[in-house]
Amino acid sequence: MAFKISKSETYQRQIDVVTVSESGRHEKENFKVTFRRCTNEQLDELRKKTGREVLQDVVAGWSGITDDDGSALPFNEENFEALLQIPAVSFALVKGFWDSIVVAQEKN
Template identity: 45%
Template structure:
């Protein structure tokens, strides 16, 4: 059953793969919380630099830890630290647009 009344945000798992010094790939994940956007807002966001898109829609996360396995709080400084990691930023971008792609295609 489809509900027309949706929450203002939604949560989705982000998979990040970062090359390690050993030559292997370190795979990890965390859960991002994104703002829901209507089609008009999505059209506006498509014209923006992708880093700005994530700044606009990423409103929280869970499962993101520092080198001592302490939870990293979501705030502007930690968001910018995550966006400075290319693999994390691209994973966020790809997952966000994939999460809205089906809705865009159906309309």
């Protein structure tokens, strides 16, 4: 397959999150996040930032996140900040972003 140099500005990735339920059992849930593509120079700058700062720079949207009633939560600053308060989610997002970069580099 030929390499296409022109890419969209964003890409989606499934994020798997393991949380502990009220009964103490581990539950695996997932959602899709939209990340902004970065150049090598931008990645160098991101490596100097905290995980939270990285996410604030690269997350552009999501799907599959709902409220307690099962209604889809829109991507906005307030909901994004609430999501980042959940340690398992923020860890999974940071890992998902950096893994997407590493996998892309390994395949090339």
